[in-house]
Amino acid sequence: MYFYLKNLPASSQVGALFILVFGLLLIASVTSFAFSIKEFSDEERAEQRRNNLQSINGILRTSWLMVVVFWLGWMTGNRVALTLFGLVSFFSLREFLTLSPTRRGDHRSLVLVFFAVLPFQYWLVYAEHFDMFAVFIPVFVFLALPVVSALANDPLHFLERNAKLQWGIMVCIYGMSHVPALLMLHFPGYDHRNAFMVFFLVMVVQVCMVTQHLSGRWLRSKAVAPAISSSFNWPSWWIGISVASVFGAALAGITPWVPGTAFAFSFIACLAGSFGHFVMKALKRDRGIPSWGAQGRSVTGAGGLLDRVDALCFAAPVFFHSARWYFDL
Amino acid sequence: MLAKMMGYFLLGLVRVLTGAQARWHGCPPKAEQRIYFANHQSHADLVMIWAALPRELRHVTRAIAARDYWTKSPFKKWLTSAVFNVIYVSRDRTSDEDPLEPLIEALHNGDSIILFPEGTRGHLGEPQAFKAGLYNLALKFPQAVLVPAWINNVQHVLPKGEVVPVPVLCSVTFGAPMHLEPGEDRRAFLDRARGAVIALRDV
Numbered sequence: 001m002y003f004y005l006k007n008l009p010a011s012s013q014v015g016a017l018f019i020l021v022f023g024l025l026l027i028a029s030v031t032s033f034a035f036s037i038k039e040f041s042d043e044e045r046a047e048q049r050r051n052n053l054q055s056i057n058g059i060l061r062t063s064w065l066m067v068v069v070f071w072l073g074w075m076t077g078n079r080v081a082l083t084l085f086g087l088v089s090f091f092s093l094r095e096f097l098t099l100s101p102t103r104r105g106d107h108r109s110l111v112l113v114f115f116a117v118l119p120f121q122y123w124l125v126y127a128e129h130f131d132m133f134a135v136f137i138p139v140f141v142f143l144a145l146p147v148v149s150a151l152a153n154d155p156l157h158f159l160e161r162n163a164k165l166q167w168g169i170m171v172c173i174y175g176m177s178h179v180p181a182l183l184m185l186h187f188p189g190y191d192h193r194n195a196f197m198v199f200f201l202v203m204v205v206q207v208c209m210v211t212q213h214l215s216g217r218w219l220r221s222k223a224v225a226p227a228i229s230s231s232f233n234w235p236s237w238w239i240g241i242s243v244a245s246v247f248g249a250a251l252a253g254i255t256p257w258v259p260g261t262a263f264a265f266s267f268i269a270c271l272a273g274s275f276g277h278f279v280m281k282a283l284k285r286d287r288g289i290p291s292w293g294a295q296g297r298s299v300t301g302a303g304g305l306l307d308r309v310d311a312l313c314f315a316a317p318v319f320f321h322s323a324r325w326y327f328d329l
Numbered sequence: 330m331l332a333k334m335m336g337y338f339l340l341g342l343v344r345v346l347t348g349a350q351a352r353w354h355g356c357p358p359k360a361e362q363r364i365y366f367a368n369h370q371s372h373a374d375l376v377m378i379w380a381a382l383p384r385e386l387r388h389v390t391r392a393i394a395a396r397d398y399w400t401k402s403p404f405k406k407w408l409t410s411a412v413f414n415v416i417y418v419s420r421d422r423t424s425d426e427d428p429l430e431p432l433i434e435a436l437h438n439g440d441s442i443i444l445f446p447e448g449t450r451g452h453l454g455e456p457q458a459f460k461a462g463l464y465n466l467a468l469k470f471p472q473a474v475l476v477p478a479w480i481n482n483v484q485h486v487l488p489k490g491e492v493v494p495v496p497v498l499c500s501v502t503f504g505a506p507m508h509l510e511p512g513e514d515r516r517a518f519l520d521r522a523r524g525a526v527i528a529l530r531d532v
Contacts, residue, residue: 094496095498097497098482107491107495108491
């Protein structure tokens with residue numbers, strides 16, 4: 001079975017993978033629907049079940065969306081995939097900045113970020129200027145933006161406003177753009193299969209987050225930092241990371257790596273992803289909101305996209321640059 | 330045709346930039362004659378509330394716009410009349426005619442209207458005191474339902490003096506309908522209406 005799959009042409013392999021993933025998602029969705037029509041005599045338990053199902057449905061919806069995005073990206077080529085990821089960057093940055101209110105003086109910087117920095121960063125990925133792509137934001141943009149803001153002649157909370165803007169760019173543009181950048185890496189003997197790398201990273205990080213979330217519910221251990229997150233605790237964190245890393249090792253067949261290497265890289269990605277999610281929780285607490293979206297109840301009307309992709313935004317750059325450095329690509 | 334295309338383009342633009350989310354707290358979107366009244370902080374308010382309404386209501390709901398500003402250039406005039414189908418009101422009181430005349434006509438035709446009772450754009454967080462127009466209309470059309478609305482965040486999209494908008498999530502919150510109490514004083518009613526709009530900021 002393994003060798004049969006290994007010897008298929010790349011496109012059939014990717015196709016088989018998508019069939020598998022769509023099948024799994026379908027099963028999960030049907031199961032969740034079946035649970036949702038089950039009746040409970042006890043009102044309190046029913047309420048608890050409803051809440052559980054709601055959060056699981058949220059995760060399922062995101063997974064569907066992600067898989068459809070990847071499928072579209074794979075079907076239509078790198079250019080479309082990059083555009084789609086660019087849109088995700090755009091919308092998550094929109095969410096981030098809405099909840100970190102800026103002042104009038106930042107207007108020009110914001111225009112620059114959304115309509116110049118973001119497209120240019122993705123163009124750099126597309127053109128495979130990897131050295132420039134890695135330094136464009138930290139070196140050039142972080143110098144240019146404060147200048148534009150300072151020219152607006154408003155010193156109030158200057159450092160704070162700039163810090164917020166830079167954080168938003170770092171997470172939503174810089175981090176996110178490293179996911180499709182994996183499509184452009186040239187591993188020796190691994191042509192036309194780069195879609196697998198994106199898939200690998202997203203799956204591993206997603207599995208880590210879901211496992212951590214579910215085991216946190218199940219274990220109910222003491223939270224590490226209850227003021228920041230009531231659910232983040234070491235046992236479930238370890239479970240999430242180990243399960244996802246083992247899962248990553250099992251997926252080694254679709255990567256250019258042997259299981260040991262795949263395990264190590266999954267571990268690195270999950271480490272960055274889960275801590276990144278935790279850090280974003282701290283930011284949300286600072287803003288006094290439970291999530292970026294709050295299911296349409298928040299006054300901003302944010303869709304909560306950032307809640308779903310934040311782990312990926314932290315995992316992708318770490319994963320990308322460690323792989324690039326280690327294999328000297 | 331061109332106006333329709335422009336309408337779709339603006340709708341898409343507003344959705345991409347702001348999300349244009351409508352939050353109905355207190356009343357559902359419904360095809361009855363309504364007077365929506367909202368805070369006013371930016372020219373984009375008009376587009377925002379227009380985009381937040383469901384498509385069925387958008388056609389029968391007309392916003393009020395100042396004639397002197399919105400008819401200044403041919404493009405502005407075309408935009409407001411052909412795309413948004415606004416009702417122009419004159420802000421200068423030189424003529425003897427009642428400035429509410431066009432509004433009364435629209436309400437007689439059965440249209441719903443969107444009113445910014447502050448009369449002009451505010452710069453502070455809180456809306457300014459409401460002008461008497463809302464009271465007069467409520468008195469004249471007791472059957473029209475008065476719906477307060479709070480437009481959030483729009484001033485960040487396009488601050489005064491800027492030309493390129495930035496993406497920020499905005500929302501329009503519609504509140505519970507209110508009525509003019511029998512014998513209610515004008516000032517008391519206007520303050521109550523303003524309070525209802527401000528209260529929507531925090532729901």
